[in-house]
Amino acid sequence: MATPLLAQPSAGSDLKPVPVSERNGVLEILAMRRDPFHFASERRAQYGDVFAMNALGIRMVSASGAEAAQQILINKDQAFANAPAWSYFIGPFFNRGVMLLDFDEHKHHRRIMQEAFTPKILRGYFEEMQPVIADRVAKWRSSDPARSQAPGAAGKVKMMDQLKQLTLDVAAEIFLGVDLTPAEADRLNKAFIETVRAGVALVRKPVPGGRWWKGLRSRKVLEDFFYEHIAAKRATVTPDLFSVLCHAEDEHGNRFSDDDVVNHMIFVLMAAHDTSTITLTQMTYRMAEYPDWQEKARAQSLELPDMLDYDQLAELTTVEHIMDESLRMCPPVPAQPRMAIKDTQVLGHFIPEGTMVVIPQMSNHRDNKYFTNPDVFDPDRFAAPRQEQRGHRMAWMPFGGGVHKCIGLYFGQMEIKTIMHHMLRDFEWSVPAGYHMPMDYSALPVPKDRLPVTLVRR
Numbered sequence: 001m002a003t004p005l006l007a008q009p010s011a012g013s014d015l016k017p018v019p020v021s022e023r024n025g026v027l028e029i030l031a032m033r034r035d036p037f038h039f040a041s042e043r044r045a046q047y048g049d050v051f052a053m054n055a056l057g058i059r060m061v062s063a064s065g066a067e068a069a070q071q072i073l074i075n076k077d078q079a080f081a082n083a084p085a086w087s088y089f090i091g092p093f094f095n096r097g098v099m100l101l102d103f104d105e106h107k108h109h110r111r112i113m114q115e116a117f118t119p120k121i122l123r124g125y126f127e128e129m130q131p132v133i134a135d136r137v138a139k140w141r142s143s144d145p146a147r148s149q150a151p152g153a154a155g156k157v158k159m160m161d162q163l164k165q166l167t168l169d170v171a172a173e174i175f176l177g178v179d180l181t182p183a184e185a186d187r188l189n190k191a192f193i194e195t196v197r198a199g200v201a202l203v204r205k206p207v208p209g210g211r212w213w214k215g216l217r218s219r220k221v222l223e224d225f226f227y228e229h230i231a232a233k234r235a236t237v238t239p240d241l242f243s244v245l246c247h248a249e250d251e252h253g254n255r256f257s258d259d260d261v262v263n264h265m266i267f268v269l270m271a272a273h274d275t276s277t278i279t280l281t282q283m284t285y286r287m288a289e290y291p292d293w294q295e296k297a298r299a300q301s302l303e304l305p306d307m308l309d310y311d312q313l314a315e316l317t318t319v320e321h322i323m324d325e326s327l328r329m330c331p332p333v334p335a336q337p338r339m340a341i342k343d344t345q346v347l348g349h350f351i352p353e354g355t356m357v358v359i360p361q362m363s364n365h366r367d368n369k370y371f372t373n374p375d376v377f378d379p380d381r382f383a384a385p386r387q388e389q390r391g392h393r394m395a396w397m398p399f400g401g402g403v404h405k406c407i408g409l410y411f412g413q414m415e416i417k418t419i420m421h422h423m424l425r426d427f428e429w430s431v432p433a434g435y436h437m438p439m440d441y442s443a444l445p446v447p448k449d450r451l452p453v454t455l456v457r458r
């Protein structure tokens, strides 16, 4: 039987139609979640770089490879939009976040937001962030009770939870800059976590008690919090992101309205949090799996002072290559969706208006056209002279590309390196020989077991 096709281009066009997978859409999604790498290579072998499937109630085109990513993200004829694509997944909870705006409006907001991420402002965040990180990491409990400063701390430590709490603490200090009572901090944390979770709810309706319903309720808690504090934030300048967004101005003197500040704060909290936690968890895992890399990274950290200067972050080259390789093997944002808002094409395939097109960057990162032995953890591939990521500007793209490229990439890398520096100096960690972290790819990629490690204070 012939493969079904998405839509025929108009007569006389030299574009090819997109083949559609004839498999059941639900089964396709399940297969993709089970093993996204195997799924991608099998479908690519069967259909080529561009194919469609019916999934999650919509028709979705997957466009593999660096060339397709470049074409979609550079978006020369403005055929692809973010808002209708991302809104489908996270719209009600992250409404009017900068990633959910398009074209001129996006440009306008991004220019103002850029002021919150200049090198000077980043140094200010770093000064605030490092003492919080050093203090929290130093208080972590060791798995070994004999060497622990906290009593009764034997057993494994679930690193994903530990790192998640740490990045939440950093976010509360560096993003909010509001003195919270423990009860308020708890309420906000809970609201934040429920808002993030709602985006991946299977039942996408506000059924009381369900994820979607909790997400909407929690979004309201976050909104109320930010509206309550905004007047005070506008009245004085403090070094936190909330204050910076209240005062940021583009070169024409444009500023954010109160509604803009609230929407952007809620979105940025989400964009910063899970992404950094996932990267840190992957790095922790890889350094437990490959203790030589842990030792090599530690040696560099031990040569530097406990409390780093901002410029010394650049000297943590081993941590940097481990981070880059972890982001390659498991990018926290595994795919980027776009909606075709007019008839267009990808790699010579006709894409009709209203089609969701997805860039599968997680499997793109395993392309052996650019990366030698792509399934092998090999941080040296990022070091000179190899620098395999340079084979194509979209070969390695954990932070996306084009006009929506991650605005927080320097912030994120700064936070991750600072946390790793303190972890490496304070602790050693390990996993049993032969341990492989079991992954859940149903939303953002996280370990099913939260990564239990033996964590020993040095």
Ligand code: HEM
Pocket: 098, 099, 100, 110, 268, 271, 272, 273, 275, 276, 279, 331, 332, 333, 336, 337, 397, 398, 399, 400, 401, 403, 404, 405, 406, 407, 408, 409, 411, 412, 413
């Ligand atoms: C390892 C950490 C991070 C990773 C892997 C990451 C990844 C990404 C990716 C892939 C995108 C583009 C999505 C798309 O185009 O569809 C993005 C956008 C964005 N990220 Fe990040 N991110 C990280 C950390 C952060 C941090 C720390 C912040 C803020 C402090 C942040 C704020 C944003 C914002 C605001 C956008 C939207 C930009 C726009 O649409 O103009 N991210 N991020």
